[in-house]
Amino acid sequence: MxxxxxxxxxxxxxxxxxxxxxxxxxxxxxxxxxxxxxxxxxxxxxxxxxxxxxxxxxxxxxxxxxxxxxxxxxxxxxxxxxxxxxxxxxxxxxxxxxxxxxxxxxxxxxxxxxxxxxxxxxxxxxxxxxxxxxxxxxxxxxxxxxxxxxxxxxxxxxxxxxxxxxxxxxxxxxxxxxxxxxxxxxxxxxxxxxxxxxxxxxxQKIRLPMTPLPWLIGVVALFSMIPEGAIMDWSALYLRNERGVDIALAGFGFAAFQLSMTTMRFAGDHVRDRLGGVKTMRICAVLSVTGLLLAGLAPTTPLIILGFAIAGLGISNMVPIAFSAAGNLPGMAPGIGLSVTTTLGYSGILVAPSLIGFLAEHTGFSPIFMGLSLLHVIVFLLAPLMRYADRDRVG
Incomplete structure (x- = not known):
């Protein structure tokens, strides 16, 4: 493959x-x-x-x-x-x-x-x-x-x-x-x-998978969703408290992120059909790393908002590709692989933002968003696992 x-x-x-x-x-x-x-x-x-x-x-x-x-x-x-x-x-x-x-x-x-x-x-x-x-x-x-x-x-x-x-x-x-x-x-x-x-x-006997593959794909979902939860919960506070943005504009960071992510998800299937899961995941990871770094480093509000929008383009298709890969693992019922991936992935969006808030009290959100980009560097390195997303549509 x-x-x-x-x-x-x-x-x-x-x-x-x-x-x-x-x-x-x-x-x-x-x-x-x-x-x-x-x-x-x-x-x-x-x-x-x-x-x-x-x-x-x-x-x-x-x-x-x-x-x-x-x-x-x-x-x-x-x-x-x-x-x-x-x-x-x-x-x-x-x-x-x-x-x-x-x-x-x-x-x-x-x-x-x-x-x-x-x-x-x-x-x-x-x-x-x-x-x-x-x-x-x-x-x-x-x-x-x-x-x-x-x-x-x-x-x-x-x-x-x-x-x-x-x-x-x-x-x-x-x-x-x-x-x-x-x-x-x-x-x-x-x-x-x-x-x-x-x-x-x-x-067949149903049990948690003993092979590392579904857990590694679950890690991809987890690392994909942690930055999503951080932007959802903390981007407005970051713009308001650390960058001095007016309260009326503080929500624009998440709005730009959500708009670009939703729009790209409607186009994402066509992109994956043309490029395959591995290449699409790599492009997504590069975009999200670029966006998160820009959001954390940019000196002006428009550039920060642009950074969140670029991150939304990247994050948009990470989790869907990981879920397709988990549901297509050979020798495993789709529900088992998906349950591992969704459990790990959603734990990131449900639990991690509270830990991020605690860390931000000591470091501020700028280094947090820059640090979160490292998670998507790991996603980029694990992208070859996404070949399973295409397993039932090729060859």
Missing amino acids: TDTPLDETRRPRRYMSPHRLGVSLLFLMNGFYMGSWAPKIPIFAEKLGLSEGELGLMILVFGVGSILAMPLTGIFNARYGSTKVGKAAALMFLPMLILITLSNTVWLAAIVIFLFGGLMASMDVSMNANTVAVEKVEHRAIMSSCHAFWSLGGLLGAAMGGFLIEMTGPLGHAIAATLVAGLFLAIGFPRLVEDTPSGEERQ
Whole structure:
């Protein structure tokens, strides 16, 4: 296997097939729910009388639920297929915003938040595994655009959330968001590709992989997502406190990052189909290293914002390529490889930003962003592992 471009004669026509539409709508629904949750957080904290520290613990409960659910979902996917598991997780995930809104005690809210995080993660692992199944059926990359639909859903949910809460109240917003999400599922479910394992595959002993390959790809996902979480959580504070940028402009760094990342994800599948996973990952790593260094070193605000935008272009396709590679590992059920990769990857975006905040108190954010670029140097060196992302679409 090499990182050569795919044969031009084997590339199918570009269109939104039913299978691709089905799994894309799962990503859209999941992102929409996460975006809808964001504007509810202050109301949630106020209703329960949570301090900032207590709210932080509640968000940690969400993260713990997510991390615990991912390997379990990998086992269920290997047994029953990502379609059945993904549908079940999505249906259980659907009432979560209403249940969060109705929770009136701290302990009840903690249980619901734990389930919210776990079901979000379970749906995430399943829909990524289903995306791998669609890539195998259609012999083309779709993972990046699916992640773009997740980002788009998050933007839609966040944009609509504040308006609906003001117009209809927290419960009205939760009901409206649930109806919209239910519509996405109703359209998407019948179009999902079926990937039920064969009898022989179900009889295989399922356990955590003992070979280093899935763990190394998980490290790629982890190192790809840590800078993403850092920019998401700390870029505005960096611009405001260390660079003296006006509060009205401080959010432009993350906005530029998010816009470039979402846009590039819609183009990323075409790039990977032409160049292959290895070369695409190397280009992404070079772009992200350049962007992070520029964000940390640039003397002016426009250049810092440009740095975050360039980093977004690079980071955009790192995780989708790693997930495709993990789902295509030889001799391993897609759900198992993906559960390892998603668990390691999302732990980076859920846990690392708090450690980065602690370090920044002593060093400032400028050296933090420069230091994070070293993680993507390692991603560049591990890029040959991404040849597995193309395994079922070439030769």
